[in-house]
Amino acid sequence: MSVNITLPPTNQLSGPEDSELESSSDGTQEEETFSDWVDEDDAPTKSLxxxxxxxxxxxxxxxxxxxxxxxxxxxxxxxxxDFLKRVRLINYIRKSQSPPAEILALKADNPLFSDDAHLRPVVEDDPLLLLGNDEWSDDEDDKLGDNKKIAEMEQEFEKIRVRFEDLGRRVPELLSESETPQEMVASTSSEVAPTKPRDDDTHYFDSYSYNEIHAVMIQDSVRTSSYATFILSNPQIFKDAVVMDVGCGSGILSMFAARAGARKVFAIEASGIGLKAEQNFKDNGYEDTITLIRDKVENISLPEGYTHVDVIISEWMGYCLLYESMLDSGFTMSSMAKEVYDDALIEVVSADAVLTNDDLIKDIPIQRVTRKNLDFSSPFVLTASRPGKAHALLLYFDTWFTTDGADVPPDAEPTIAKGEGDVVTTDVLQIKARPDLVARRKSSMGPLRKKSMTGQEFIKDGKEVSFSTGPASMPTHWKQTLFLFRNPVDLKEGTCVSGRLHIRKSETNSRELDAEIHFKVQHPDLHTKELTPAKETVVQSYKIR
Incomplete structure (x- = not known):
């Protein structure tokens, strides 16, 4: 679904971006849009x-x-x-550290309010950027709005009262035509069944019970060889360790861990493919080292004699990275379903089809990410490097396997795997020691990793592996996620496409995603090269499932 919102002249008081963020792509009421994504809970906020x-x-x-x-x-x-100008103001203050007097002297025509460089948050998930329109609106406007709402509620209440009285008059008449009140209560109570909890799991796990999907993943050489390289190149992590493989599938990662020297591996798998994984363990001589547990990871208990594990391995990434919500319980499953419906497409895009730079919209450090962080709204700014007609926005992810648990810098470059023939093994990215690691470990969050429950020191040295699922790398089974435009966008060199991407878990299925994109297009002036004002804001919704 999509809608184009024409922007008013720039000298009007109300901001186009306010309308943009409050509009749904199908014109329905506010509660059916993404305007309720801002979490109302208090969040620690740094002073400006x-x-x-x-x-x-x-x-x-x-x-x-x-x-x-x-x-x-x-x-x-x-x-x-308007909304985006407020965002620019807050980010400008945080970045420039300007004194209060200078901020108070700002005028509405200051260039900072049109500089899209200030749309990038200085503080990730900055609560000040998420202040709703109620907090920003004038008191007088609030009073008028409240009075209007009260009047509307009074009118609605009066309608309900009249209908209730009418129903009360008709009840005796209806009962006399059919059954006594006691009979009606008895029949009603016997017919109403208790509400069953929604089942998001059965179809999901059934889709992993067949060989085909596991063959696709194993034959994804970027995926499989990256995991193999990291596990087998870092035996010091796995030697004599107790390992849990969450969503083991065919059991390939469990066997890598066993080969690297794990003392015990618990392979968790809720789908029928677990029986074949168990046979794989026997065929490869690992039946004494690897134990299959057939259940969801949320439901399991470790066998007697084990109170914890030292290492958890899992291939949790999905289409659009977060599809299937595998991080919500720590882990739930590793691989991907077979089909994606509606507007979001999963396709391979060649590098020469990309018309703009890329922009980082979300960094997910899984060693401390929370469920709340997985529903997010992020700005993006893309600049065309050459003229062309854009048909979609493209989303992909890069990932790193580190040995020390430290954050990877946002500007770190992943290994780009290049295919040659049918057999390809991804390169290994050896990340050098980062100077900011010591300072980061002295932060208020403390060390990300100290010791395991057995007292074993975590390894700081060793090979670190990374790969990209982007168009510059050889294709993986994740491909890329395409958000198709209803109407293609003509780009000139220097054209700026800016806006916001919202992603959250679907309300109807906890393993699926809903996405909404708000964007505007600004072309460079032919003579001055300055960006001209956008004529409209486009809002488009997508299902990822």
Missing amino acids: FDETILPSALKAVAHDKEAHGVDIVELGNNLKL
């Missing part, structure tokens, strides 16, 4: 002008007003800033 951390965004606003004389909400209202 000092190092103080406040319990919530609103308390951070109050702190800055009292301590520094800057009420960021009042300033935004006075300057008539």
Whole structure:
């Protein structure tokens, strides 16, 4: 579904981006759109002008007003800033560290409010960027809106009261025509069955019970050889360790771990393919080392004599990275379903078909990610490197296997695997020691990894492996996720496509994703090369399942 929103002239007070973020792609009411994605829970928020951390965004606003004389909400209202201009203002303050007096002196025509470089968050998931329109609106407007809502509620209540009284008059008449009240209650209670919990698992696990999907994944040489290279090149991690393989499938990763010296491997698999995995273990002489547990990882208990594991391995990545929600319980399954429906397509795109730069929209450190972080809204800014007609936005992921648990810098380049013939083994990326690692480990979060429960030191040295699923690398079974435009976009060299990507778990199936993209197109002026104002904002929704 999509909708084009025509933007008003730039001298009008209301901002086009406000409409953009509050509009759904099919014109339905607000509760059916992505406008409810902002989590209302309090989130720790850093002051704009000092190092103080406040319990919530609103308390951070109050702190800055009292301590520094800057009420960021009042300033935004006075300057008539729309949503994206507020985002630019907050990111500008955080990046420039400008003094309060300089911020208070800003005018509405300051170039910073049109500079899309300030759309990139300085602080990831900055709660100040997620302040709703209610917090930014004028008090008088709030009062008028509240009064209108109260009047509408009173009218609706009166309609309900009239209908209820009418129904009360008709009940005796209806009962006399059919059955007594006691009979009606008895028949009703016997017919109403308890609501069954929604089953998102049966079809999912059934889809992994056949050989074909596992053959596809094993034959994905980038995937399989990357896991093999990391596990077999770092035996110091697996030697004498107790390993859990979550969603073992055919058992290939479990056997890699056993070959690397694991003392015991618990292979978790809820689908029927687990029986074939168990036979694979026997055929390769690992039946004493690897034990199959047929259940969901959320439901299992370790066999007697084991209270913990030292290493967890899993191939959890899905189409669009997060499809199937494999991280919600730590892990739930490793591989991908067979088909994707609706507007989001899973296809291989060649590098020469890409017209713009790429832009990082989300970094997911799985050693500490939370379920809340997996529903997100991120800005993007793409600039065309050559003229052409764009038919879609393309999404892919890069991944790293590290031995020390440290964060990978956002600008780190993954290994780009190049295929030669039918047999391809991905290269190994040897990441050198990062100077910022020591400082990062002294942060308030503490070390990401210290010791295992057995007291074993985690390995700092060893090979680190990475790969990319992007168009520059040889194709993988993940391919890339394409969000097709209803209407292709004509690009000139220097054209800017900017907007926001929203991704969240589907409300109807916890293993599926909903996505919505809001974007505008700005072309460079023929003479000045400055970007011209966008004429409209396009909003389009997608299902990933």
